[in-house]
Amino acid sequence: MNSAATQPERPAAPEWFVRAVAQPTLSRFALFEGARIHYRHWNEQDVGKPGLLFVHGYRGHSRWWDFIAPFFTETFRVLAMDLSGMGESDHRERYALTQHSAEIRAVIGHAGLASATVVGHSYGGSRLLRLCAEDMPGVGHAVVLDSYVNFPAIDHMGQADLVGRRAPYPDRASALARFRLVPDQYAEPYLFHYIARHSLKQVEGGWLWKFDPGLPFGTPEADGPEFLQRITVPVSYVCGEHSSIVSADRAQRIVRHLNRGHGPVVVPEAGHHLMMDQPLALVACLRSLFQLEMETAP
Numbered sequence: 001m002n003s004a005a006t007q008p009e010r011p012a013a014p015e016w017f018v019r020a021v022a023q024p025t026l027s028r029f030a031l032f033e034g035a036r037i038h039y040r041h042w043n044e045q046d047v048g049k050p051g052l053l054f055v056h057g058y059r060g061h062s063r064w065w066d067f068i069a070p071f072f073t074e075t076f077r078v079l080a081m082d083l084s085g086m087g088e089s090d091h092r093e094r095y096a097l098t099q100h101s102a103e104i105r106a107v108i109g110h111a112g113l114a115s116a117t118v119v120g121h122s123y124g125g126s127r128l129l130r131l132c133a134e135d136m137p138g139v140g141h142a143v144v145l146d147s148y149v150n151f152p153a154i155d156h157m158g159q160a161d162l163v164g165r166r167a168p169y170p171d172r173a174s175a176l177a178r179f180r181l182v183p184d185q186y187a188e189p190y191l192f193h194y195i196a197r198h199s200l201k202q203v204e205g206g207w208l209w210k211f212d213p214g215l216p217f218g219t220p221e222a223d224g225p226e227f228l229q230r231i232t233v234p235v236s237y238v239c240g241e242h243s244s245i246v247s248a249d250r251a252q253r254i255v256r257h258l259n260r261g262h263g264p265v266v267v268p269e270a271g272h273h274l275m276m277d278q279p280l281a282l283v284a285c286l287r288s289l290f291q292l293e294m295e296t297a298p
C-alpha cells in the first residue's frame with residue numbers, strides 16, 4: 001500500500017508535471033442550497049472557448065486535476081470543482097447523492113457556461129451520470145472515468161460504515177504518513193505526494209483531511225439500469241485495465257445500457273485512479289475523445 005511514510009519527502013517529478021502544476025488558477029464559489037461550492041478556473045478569460053469541467057472522486061478535491069487540466073486550455077475554458085463536504089467547499093449537516101449531482105449543474109451555471117463537457121472520476125462520474133439522467137441542461141458530453149454503477153440483478157447493496165478521523169494529527173508529517181488511496185493501487189511517487197499534501201488543512205491543534213468526516217459512504221443507487229437508459233446526452237466511458245472497482249464485464253454492461261454510449265475505452269496498465277498511475281495516457285485518451293466529439297457534433 002502506498003504511504004507517504006515510505007516515499008521521499010519531495011519525490012523527483014518530471015518537467016511536464018512541474019509545468020502543469022505551476023499554472024495559475026482563480027477560485028470562485030457558487031452558492032447552492034446553503035453551501036458555497038468551490039471551483040477553480042485555469043483560463044477564465046477565454047470566454048469564447050467551450051467549457052470543460054472536471055469532477056473528482058469520493059473524498060477527493062479539485063487538486064486531483066492540477067496535472068491533467070492544463071493540457072486542455074488551448075481548446076477549452078477549463079474548470080475543476082469541489083463537491084460539498086470535500087476540498088474547499090462548505091460542509092453540510094446532511095448530504096444527498098442527488099444534491100452532489102445538482103452541484104455540478106450549479107457550477108456550470110455560475111461559471112456562465114451554456115453547456116460543458118464534463119469529466120467525472122469514480123464517485124464524481126456516477127454523480128455526473130445521475131445529473132444527465134435527470135435531464136438537467138448544462139452537460140453536452142459526459143466523460144465517465146472508472147465509475148461504478150449498481151445492477152441489482154447481479155449486485156448486493158450493502159451499507160458501509162462511516163470512516164473519518166475527527167481529531168487532528170499533531171503535525172503534518174504524521175498526517176501525510178497516513179494518506180492512502182482507496183482502493184489501494186500503485187501511484188507515481190511525485191503524484192502521490194502532491195495529492196497527499198493538498199488533501200490536508202491546518203486547524204487548531206494540528207492537521208486534518210479536507211473532507212468532512214461526516215460524509216456518508218457514496219453507495220451507488222439501486223436503479224442503475226433505469227437511470228442509465230434515461231440519459232440522452234453522449235457518454236464516453238473510460239476504465240483502467242487493472243481497475244479493482246470496475247471489471248471489464250461491468251464496463252461493457254454500463255455502455256450497453258446507454259442510448260449514446262461510447263466505449264468502454266480501456267487505459268492500458270491503469271488502475272482505478274487513472275491519473276495517479278497513467279496520467280499522460282489519460283491525457284491522450286481525453287484528447288482523442290474530445291476530438292471525436294468535435295468531429296461528430298451536429
